[in-house]
Amino acid sequence: MAIPEKLTKFLKENKVKYEPINHRTVYTAYDKAQTLKVPEKIIGKTLVLKIDGKISLILIPANKNLDKEKFKKFVKAKKIEFASERLIKNKLKGVKVGAIPPFGNFWGLPTFIDRLLIKNPKIIISGGDYNWSIKISSAGLKKLIPDLVIGSFGKSPAFNMGT
Numbered sequence: 001m002a003i004p005e006k007l008t009k010f011l012k013e014n015k016v017k018y019e020p021i022n023h024r025t026v027y028t029a030y031d032k033a034q035t036l037k038v039p040e041k042i043i044g045k046t047l048v049l050k051i052d053g054k055i056s057l058i059l060i061p062a063n064k065n066l067d068k069e070k071f072k073k074f075v076k077a078k079k080i081e082f083a084s085e086r087l088i089k090n091k092l093k094g095v096k097v098g099a100i101p102p103f104g105n106f107w108g109l110p111t112f113i114d115r116l117l118i119k120n121p122k123i124i125i126s127g128g129d130y131n132w133s134i135k136i137s138s139a140g141l142k143k144l145i146p147d148l149v150i151g152s153f154g155k156s157p158a159f160n161m162g163t
Contacts, residue, residue, distance in 0.1 A: 002020070002022075002129065002132055003020050003127040003128055003129065003132045003134065004094045004095060004128045004129070006094050006106075007094075007095070007101060007103075007106070007127070007128050008020075010103065010106055010144075011134075011144070014143065014144050016136065016140040016143055016144050017136075017137070017140060018134050018135065018136045018140065019134070019135040019136075020127065020132060020133075020134060020135075021036065021124065021127075021132065021133040021134070021135055022131060022132055023035050023036060023131060023132075023133065024131070025130045025131050026130060026131075027098055027130060028045075028062075029043045029044070029045035029062030030062055032062070032124070032133060033062050033063075036124065036133070038124065039063075040061060040062035040063035041061045041062070041063050041116065041117070041120065042061070042117075042120045042122065042123050042124055043061065043062035043123070043124050043125075044059045044060070044061065044062070044102060044113075044117050044123050044124065044125040044126075045059070045060060045061075045062050045126075046058070046059050046100045046101065046102045046125070046126055047059075047060065047066055047082070048082070048083040048087075048088050048092070048100065049066075049071075049080055049081065049082055049083060050079075050080070050081050050082075050083050050087075051075055051077045051079075051080055052077045052078055052079055052080075053079070054110075055083055055087070055091055055109055056104065056109055056110045056111070056112060057100070057102050057103075057104040057109055057110070057111045057112070058071070058111075058112045058113075058114075058153070059102040059111065059112070059113040059114065059117060059125070060113075060114040060116075060117060060153070060154040061114060061116050061117045061154060063156075063157075064114065064116065064154030064155060064156065064157070065154065065155055065156075065157045066153060066154065066155075067153050067154065067155040068080055070152070070153045070155070071112075071151075071153040074112075074151045074152075074153055075112075085097050088100070091107065091109075092107055094128065095126075095128035095129070096128065096129055096130060098126075098130070099126045099127065099128055099129050099130050099132075100126055100128070101125055101126050101127060101128055101134065102125055102126075102141075102145070103144060103145060104145065105144075105145050105146070105147065110147070110149065111145050111147070111148050111149065112148075112149045112150075112151060112153070113141075113148055113149070113150055113151075114150075114151065114152065114153055114154040115150055115151060115152045116152070116154055117154075118138045118141070118142070118150055119138070120138060121137060121138060122135055122136070122137055122138070123135075123136060123137075123138060123141065124136075125141075
């Protein structure tokens with residue numbers, strides 16, 4: 001499977017330049033960075049969270065983890081939890097779990113992005129499939145997601161798998 005047709009249509013309709021990248025099957029943002037031989041800081045990993053019961057997409061750099069407490073304060077939420085696989089399959093149709101592009105507005109969901117990721121001129125995000133990614137400019141991502149919320153909610157992992 002390539003990048004789903006609905007997604008490529010969404011990108012073209014919004015007149016955003018992007019580069020589809022075909023690569024070996026990967027299931028983590030870390031593996032994607034290793035496979036593509038690019039720094040982890042330009043790979044975005046999409047997280048699906050329930051914020052006070054409502055689903056949202058959060059995009060953070062591959063070399064960071066979500067600081068749940070920081071994010072909870074940022075969105076002024078009472079409860080934050082990761083969405084279940086079943087909920088993701090039901091709500092985010094047309095893409096594979098673990099390869100979700102961060103276009104929340106595509107599904108009518110809010111999208112948050114970590115400041116460290118969006119400051120890169122080009123970033124690589126999931127393309128809806130384990131073998132496809134999308135290289136896009138930060139400006140292009142902002143154009144695609146007009147209500148994108150930018151904040152600082154990533155933290156360094158307790159250990160680095162790359163060293």
